[in-house]
Amino acid sequence: MSRPITYAQSGVDIEANDVMVDQIHSHLTSTYGPRVIDVPWGFAGLFRLDYDEKLFKKNYRNPVLVACTDGVGSKVQVAAKAKCFDTVGIDLVAMSVNDMLVMGAEPLFFLDYVALHKLEPALVAQMVKGVAAGCRQADCALLGGETAEMPDTYRRGDFDMAGFAVGVVEKDRIITGKSVRPGDVVLGLASTGLHSNGYALARAICFKRAKLKVTDVLDELEGRTLGEALLAPTRIYVRSILKLIAKYRVKRVVHAMAHITGNGLPGNIPRVLPPDCNAVLKKASWPRPTIFNFLQKTGPVEEDEMFRVFNMGIGYVVIVAEDFADAAARLLLQAGERVYHIGRITRGTGKVVLKD
């Protein structure tokens, strides 16, 4: 009779899981507000939607829950290559919360799924540290998560992440883009770099074509390493945008918003444009971060393709009523954004027109 086989021998390390749970607990609780009901070792995360206590009463009249899920694409591959695991968590949160923000929703909580070759507690703790940092930036609770050790699916050193965010918006305050009209001003909020899109192309250019290393220090990138430039965390626009919406809650001057992700400005703005409107953008109206020039030249990549794949320096777009454009831009600036008046809404066919 052969020697009995155990679960541990089949490659799953239960003790490492316990160590990890201890290490990440303080990251989780750093994101908790009074609406989280803490259930250690519970089967699920609990979040009070209405908050009855006198001082903080916050009830929704007709609450609509808003849910998003996203990964960070192959930015995880760059993180693995650079052995830098504590910032992709910020990207993960950003991808989902910026998406729900487009509807006017306030993020409530977030959950993460991390899958990897081998459960190294310190490494997972780094990842969750990043997720918690993103959650704090977005004022949402990291309510739970799952770490999956899958040695036969992921190669040594490789991992993947998925994020899931839930928010809430009053039903009659959902921002849909239906009030967009010719004359509206398109405000662009600066991105911090590639954010979390276009990494298949960026990696092909940097690592396959140009044979660069993540540790290479490049003049074209203002002396940063390639890894630092590629891994700059996605900006989270939650606080400034919620401030803007709150300020103009009655006047409703925010007609539409778009999170600039895969397919860039020409792909994402049309998602909130009425079919009889165009957004005419002037490319020279905002500065292009160095990473995009570097990728375009190194590729080389044609200009149109650059705009179809990358955000090109604008991570989030707000379409506002003309009369309030300057005031809205000022508010966003004071809230910490770099804001550019990048274009106008005209009559059209639901498209983005890019002008030199």
Added chain:
Amino acid sequence: MSRPITYAQSGVDIEANDVMVDQIHSHLTSTYGPRVIDVPWGFAGLFRLDYDEKLFKKNYRNPVLVACTDGVGSKVQVAAKAKCFDTVGIDLVAMSVNDMLVMGAEPLFFLDYVALHKLEPALVAQMVKGVAAGCRQADCALLGGETAEMPDTYRRGDFDMAGFAVGVVEKDRIITGKSVRPGDVVLGLASTGLHSNGYALARAICFKRAKLKVTDVLDELEGRTLGEALLAPTRIYVRSILKLIAKYRVKRVVHAMAHITGNGLPGNIPRVLPPDCNAVLKKASWPRPTIFNFLQKTGPVEEDEMFRVFNMGIGYVVIVAEDFADAAARLLLQAGERVYHIGRITRGTGKVVLKD
């Protein structure tokens, strides 16, 4: 100057994505109830928590949102090996909704993340078909999802899935286990097989030690192929358990519940036991599905290890007040469950005691 590089050349197929979106749309809408606000091409999924219309008025007084995330572990590897992609989606839903059910929560909606080597629309459609089937079984809406094509992270034919579920429970109806007391009866609900746990060990036994193929037809498995036996979808207990809770809403005879996942009966029941109670289970009180005997013998695996890794035939546990145990069991039976009186709560130290 070298030939310009495009996004498509870097391995991402945008057209395949469009084809896929078309193919999965009907699966998504098959799960929609009137509380889903359909936003085609929206940035996020929308779900109305309160439903005001006269006929279906359903408002929560103090709603607590309950959120879970999980994957299906290396069951995806067995699915890939068997090229059977339309049932792991059921497992994915089951893992999360059965978890939230433990708190007494009603599932509202679900989102899935699928990551794979190459985006083959027909294959992703199979996966999402399974997810939608699971959502219909759990009466929750498949509100959205993300498909990530990551050729450098996943090997050809490999994939991974993560699921996210959100439900709701009235704050004063959360089931925590604090009312469990000696004398309570432990009811066990039959599992349909391994569900989604212990696959590292099961695969090590079947494929590495015994060199079996997923297509092997085995007498020990009642003439099923090994693939069929290993891929039997996880049972979703939502409808029957919500019926039970609703029936005894006032009497509150359901004192605690546990979803039997990783670490089996001895690992999961203590999560809801008071520290001064034990659950004493009699192993012979329920039938053991053939797959467990097959794995134990083929391994070989020691009896204790089997119980620590696998559910051993019980997928969900309900701890009820003694006087209502028979009535509760009858209700669950009528709701379609196979129910066994598997043990009792005694004074103790928060542990499971397994008796022959």
